[in-house]
Amino acid sequence: MLAEQIINGVVLGSMYALIAQGYTLVFGVLDKLNFAHGEVFMLGGFICVASIALGASLPIAILVTAIIAGLLGLVVEFIGFRKFQSPDAHLTAALSSFAIGLVIIDLSQKIWGAESVAVTLPGTLQTAAVSIGGLRIVMLRLAILVISLLLMLALYVVVTRSSLGRRIRAVAESPTKAALFGINVTRINQQVFFVASMMAGLAGLALALRTGYASSDVGFTFGLKALAIMAIGGMGDLRGALIGGLIIGVLEALAFHWGLGQLADVFVWLLMIVILLMRPSGLFGTLISKEVRA
Amino acid sequence: MIQDYIVFVGVNIVLAWSVYVILLAGSLSFANGGFMAIGAYVSGVLTVKFGFPLVIAALISGIAAGLIGVLAGFPALRTRGIYLMLVTVGIAVSVKAVIESIDYVGGIQGFGGMVGTTPWHVVGLVVLVGSGLALLSRSPLQRILDAVREDELSAASLGINPIYVKLTCFGVGAFLAAVAGSFYAHYLIHVSPDQVLSVFIVLYAVLGGTNNMWGPPIGAAIMTLTPEFVRGLEAWRPTAFGVIILCLLLIRPDGLLAFRIATTRTKAVAGSKPKQST
Numbered sequence: 001m002l003a004e005q006i007i008n009g010v011v012l013g014s015m016y017a018l019i020a021q022g023y024t025l026v027f028g029v030l031d032k033l034n035f036a037h038g039e040v041f042m043l044g045g046f047i048c049v050a051s052i053a054l055g056a057s058l059p060i061a062i063l064v065t066a067i068i069a070g071l072l073g074l075v076v077e078f079i080g081f082r083k084f085q086s087p088d089a090h091l092t093a094a095l096s097s098f099a100i101g102l103v104i105i106d107l108s109q110k111i112w113g114a115e116s117v118a119v120t121l122p123g124t125l126q127t128a129a130v131s132i133g134g135l136r137i138v139m140l141r142l143a144i145l146v147i148s149l150l151l152m153l154a155l156y157v158v159v160t161r162s163s164l165g166r167r168i169r170a171v172a173e174s175p176t177k178a179a180l181f182g183i184n185v186t187r188i189n190q191q192v193f194f195v196a197s198m199m200a201g202l203a204g205l206a207l208a209l210r211t212g213y214a215s216s217d218v219g220f221t222f223g224l225k226a227l228a229i230m231a232i233g234g235m236g237d238l239r240g241a242l243i244g245g246l247i248i249g250v251l252e253a254l255a256f257h258w259g260l261g262q263l264a265d266v267f268v269w270l271l272m273i274v275i276l277l278m279r280p281s282g283l284f285g286t287l288i289s290k291e292v293r294a
Numbered sequence: 295m296i297q298d299y300i301v302f303v304g305v306n307i308v309l310a311w312s313v314y315v316i317l318l319a320g321s322l323s324f325a326n327g328g329f330m331a332i333g334a335y336v337s338g339v340l341t342v343k344f345g346f347p348l349v350i351a352a353l354i355s356g357i358a359a360g361l362i363g364v365l366a367g368f369p370a371l372r373t374r375g376i377y378l379m380l381v382t383v384g385i386a387v388s389v390k391a392v393i394e395s396i397d398y399v400g401g402i403q404g405f406g407g408m409v410g411t412t413p414w415h416v417v418g419l420v421v422l423v424g425s426g427l428a429l430l431s432r433s434p435l436q437r438i439l440d441a442v443r444e445d446e447l448s449a450a451s452l453g454i455n456p457i458y459v460k461l462t463c464f465g466v467g468a469f470l471a472a473v474a475g476s477f478y479a480h481y482l483i484h485v486s487p488d489q490v491l492s493v494f495i496v497l498y499a500v501l502g503g504t505n506n507m508w509g510p511p512i513g514a515a516i517m518t519l520t521p522e523f524v525r526g527l528e529a530w531r532p533t534a535f536g537v538i539i540l541c542l543l544l545i546r547p548d549g550l551l552a553f554r555i556a557t558t559r560t561k562a563v564a565g566s567k568p569k570q571s572t
Contacts, residue, residue, distance in 0.1 A: 033376060079540060090376050091322045095500060096543045103536035110533075224387065231380050262395040269384035273366060276377050 005257040011141045013249020014148040018203035019226035020241035022196035028236030029172045029192045032093040036076045038223020039104040040197045044204025045214030049117050069201020070194040077193040109216050116215035119208050144206045228272040234282025303518045304416035305478045310510035312470035313499035319463040320443035325382035326471040326495045328389035332359040333472025334479035338408045348410040352476040356469040363468030393487045404486030411481040427507040
């Protein structure tokens with residue numbers, strides 16, 4: 001029973017980590033908080049609902065969600081961040097992305113209503129389970145865990161090993177110097193936003209499939225919590241976001257197991273405040289050299 | 295009807311000012327919805343369960359929220375603005391979650407039974423806070439705030455303690471939000487955690503412009519009254535808010551948040567004799 005809860009927590013944590021990596025990627029490169037990120041995540045669930053309702057199969061729905069969420073990321077970058085790149089535009093960028101988030105929530109409530117919408121997959125995809133050593137594990141959750149870990153691994157490899165990653169890191173270090181070396185900073189920002197939003201959209205899809213419904217307030221609850229997780233793990237650090245996500249996911253599952261579910265939210269935010277007080281660079285801030293910072 | 299307008303506009307004006315006070319020292323707070331909720335609930339419990347008079351309960355709840363604000367703001371204010379923003383979001387979410395989990399105040403259903411706010415309470419509050427801010431904008435304290443906001447480092451080199459200044463502003467902002475929240479709750483009779491936690495408060499202040507103390511109340515008044523009079527706008531309020539803010543930010547990226555044309559400063563530059571300290 002406890003082991004099952006821990007596995008659930010790891011699955012939950014992998015979804016937190018997917019969103020947190022999007023926050024952290026944008027923060028690492030632009031040094032700004034993207035408050036619209038949680039709403040892109042929320043919309044991911046609804047895009048999945050809509051595409052399945054239109055008769056798409058699951059792989060197509062995943063593809064559509066990834067692409068639309070990524071494009072939405074480009075829109076967010078263009079409206080909310082393109083003009084506010086100076087180092088002291090923190091507040092402006094936060095407000096503009098916050099405003100975009102408001103519009104996204106409101107429009108999705110206009111389209112799909114304020115109530116949550118059920119997602120049903122054909123066949124037994126949502127309920128099929130395997131037992132490993134007496135533990136009953138729903139296949140879907142296992143798939144979510146594996147796919148999100150693979151996505152994050154791919155992102156990590158791209159950022160640390162590829163030439164695109166080198167350019168991203170250069171822009172993160174100093175946009176001006178990167179531009180002097182012939183890097184198209186705007187293009188890099190767009191790519192970062194596309195990837196971050198794509199991952200958020202996929203996380204939204206995963207959450208919708210796992211819980212069985214898409215809801216318009218997950219951006220404010222689930223998505224915003226990923227922001228705290230990003231700060232706990234270390235802002236602008238991909239590995240920190242992953243480990244932070246997993247830790248919080250497991251702790252939250254344990255809290256529910258012991259009947260403290262309602263206070264789990266408070267715990268996450270208080271932990272974030274305490275960590276910002278003790279070490280503003282986050283739990284894993286010093287473990288990783290600035291060079292690898294994404 | 296007219297009572298409703300006066301109370302809602304007044305409460306929103308004070309809330310917008312509570313954000314403005316914190317912005318004066320250069321930090322943006324998303325937590326004022328949380329402080330407002332603290333004010334509503336603490337004063338509600340004091341009046342309904344212990345029979346305190348409304349004004350005293352509002353003051354006590356304001357002081358409680360101010361203390362919580364100072365305690366919570368302390369860690370984040372030591373670092374850059376972005377961390378403070380995170381902490382303020384955290385405060386707002388935590389306050390909501392804590393209130394929802396306390397059965398004593400009705401949990402998720404909300405808490406009821408508060409009565410007693412008349413429009414005069416709210417008008418009095420607006421006048422008090424407004425004249426306080428007007429006094430502030432003519433006092434040397436305003437220049438200390440300007441210095442901290444524009445450049446913490448040089449402010450510190452002049453012997454100003456930026457953390458102390460910011461913390462004070464944060465506490466005062468929390469106090470104002472809580473007092474406004476308690477009057478609001480005692481007018482509505484019933485409050486629920488969702489209802490008091492408004493994300494719009496920051497937008498009221500920013501939309502009106504934060505160059506001087508008159509921007510936030512104008513923003514709050516327009517944003518509160520327009521949906522009442524324009525049919526069909528109420529349903530589209532969040533979208534309208536978002537789009538208007540985006541347009542303003544895009545057209546005047548500095549105008550909304552920068553303090554370039556602060557009234558006190560232009561007077562000082564013009565060389566007019568400063569009045570005897572008021």
